[in-house]
Amino acid sequence: MTPESTHQLTPLWEVFIRPRNGLHHRHVGSLHATDPEMALQAARDVYTRRGEGNSIWVVRSSDIAASDPSFADQNFEPADDKIYRHPSFYEIPDEVGHM
Amino acid sequence: MYSQGLIGADSSTTESEEFLAAFQARIDREEKIEPNDPMPEGYRRTLVRQIGQHAHSEIVGMLPEGNWITRAPSLRRKIALLAKVQDEGGHGLYLYSAAETLGVSREQMTEELLSGKAKYSSIFNYPTLTWADIGAVGWLVDGAAIMNQIPLCRCSYGPYARAMIRVCKEESFHQRQGYEIMMTLARGSEEQKELAQDALNRWWWPSLMMFGPSDSESTNSDQSMKWKIKRFSNDELRQKFITATVPQAEFIGLTMPDPELKWNEAKQAYDHGEIDWAEFKAVVRGDGQMNRDRLRDRNKAWDDGAWVREAALAHARKRAENQQIPQEAAE
Numbered sequence: 001m002t003p004e005s006t007h008q009l010t011p012l013w014e015v016f017i018r019p020r021n022g023l024h025h026r027h028v029g030s031l032h033a034t035d036p037e038m039a040l041q042a043a044r045d046v047y048t049r050r051g052e053g054n055s056i057w058v059v060r061s062s063d064i065a066a067s068d069p070s071f072a073d074q075n076f077e078p079a080d081d082k083i084y085r086h087p088s089f090y091e092i093p094d095e096v097g098h099m
Numbered sequence: 100m101y102s103q104g105l106i107g108a109d110s111s112t113t114e115s116e117e118f119l120a121a122f123q124a125r126i127d128r129e130e131k132i133e134p135n136d137p138m139p140e141g142y143r144r145t146l147v148r149q150i151g152q153h154a155h156s157e158i159v160g161m162l163p164e165g166n167w168i169t170r171a172p173s174l175r176r177k178i179a180l181l182a183k184v185q186d187e188g189g190h191g192l193y194l195y196s197a198a199e200t201l202g203v204s205r206e207q208m209t210e211e212l213l214s215g216k217a218k219y220s221s222i223f224n225y226p227t228l229t230w231a232d233i234g235a236v237g238w239l240v241d242g243a244a245i246m247n248q249i250p251l252c253r254c255s256y257g258p259y260a261r262a263m264i265r266v267c268k269e270e271s272f273h274q275r276q277g278y279e280i281m282m283t284l285a286r287g288s289e290e291q292k293e294l295a296q297d298a299l300n301r302w303w304w305p306s307l308m309m310f311g312p313s314d315s316e317s318t319n320s321d322q323s324m325k326w327k328i329k330r331f332s333n334d335e336l337r338q339k340f341i342t343a344t345v346p347q348a349e350f351i352g353l354t355m356p357d358p359e360l361k362w363n364e365a366k367q368a369y370d371h372g373e374i375d376w377a378e379f380k381a382v383v384r385g386d387g388q389m390n391r392d393r394l395r396d397r398n399k400a401w402d403d404g405a406w407v408r409e410a411a412l413a414h415a416r417k418r419a420e421n422q423q424i425p426q427e428a429a430e
């Protein structure tokens with residue numbers, strides 16, 4: 001009557017869909033499947049029922065390495081004060097025209 | 100939806116004042132909380148409970164409608180109903196996935212549903228007796244669900260909010276197909292109109308109960324509102340639903356089964372009769388008309404599918420083993 005908790009668990013996969021050619025694949029959600037074929041089939045059934053895309057990637061969730069949110073400041077704050085990396089930092093006279 | 104004021108949720112939490120204040124500040128800045136972010140244990144527990152109940156509701160919700168797929172009156176109705184029931188299965192999956200980001204496994208949630216430990220919406224413990232019930236379910240039950248789910252698209256927990264956006268996009272067709280069924284019946288023969296009215300009579304009050312206990316009884320609401328898991332109170336959402344739905348019934352010539360229902364100009368809302376909370380409590384407790392059937396059917400589906408899950412795992416194991424052999428030979 002209860003799930004077979006003593007058995008191996010069905011692995012989790014992350015699903016990425018490309019809406020159309022020319023765009024990136026984008027994360028849309030996750031699902032459980034035992035192998036890549038089943039994951040692709042289930043992703044097709046669950047995540048592309050209304051023309052959401054024309055290509056699917058599936059990746060085992062356990063294969064994804066993620067940055068640690070507690071290091072978010074150290075990792076990403078240094079970019080905040082480097083305004084010289086943006087075009088608006090540089091002053092070009094209007095006479096020069098669009099650059 | 101469907102979590103109905105977090106039946107049994109415990110939002111108490113033990114973190115330091117400083118930690119809780121920092122977390123609350125993030126919430127107040129409308130920052131989304133993502134899976135690996137620090138969060139109070141009470142926040143995590145509340146979400147696991149709410150998203151779990153929501154997911155279970157989607158899954159159990161397939162049963163009352165699945166009951167009519169083979170008896171749909173036309174091919175057009177049948178493909179729409181099939182697509183709707185398939186959507187509900189998908190919604191269950193999005194929600195289970197969102198809950199899994201909080202560290203609870205799918206297997207654990209399934210076990211809690213099948214054992215009767217976890218709750219799902221009281222609405223699915225009512226039977227779908229006639230074809231008109233499929234119309235009423237789409238129009239009223241999905242209508243109430245949408246009313247509840249739209250604010251959840253702005254929930255502070257990122258994965259839940261994202262799942263809700265997807266669900267809401269898909270749900271809109273559900274309500275429209277239900278209303279179309281009701282409209283067709285209401286404009287049909289005298290007998291068909293009676294069928295529609297009878298379905299409305301039976302589904303109206305249970306639909307109002309979907310929003311959960313009234314605000315004065317809903318104990319965990321305040322904390323959920325503060326954490327921006329909820330954006331509106333149960334009574335506010337119920338009132339919005341009534342305001343939206345009454346004119347829809349009038350338009351197709353059906354009468355709400357509530358003699359006390361009337362427009363209150365000062366309030367700019369409808370006054371309505373007392374909801375039978377004793378019935379609501381009984382259904383939540385497990386004593387509704389269909390509670391036992393629903394759990395029996397879910398358990399049967401799970402047990403009947405066991406060999407498929409085992410075979411798929413065995414197949415994957417075998418393929419993985421076979422693939423390793425040529426690789427070794429090549430090296």
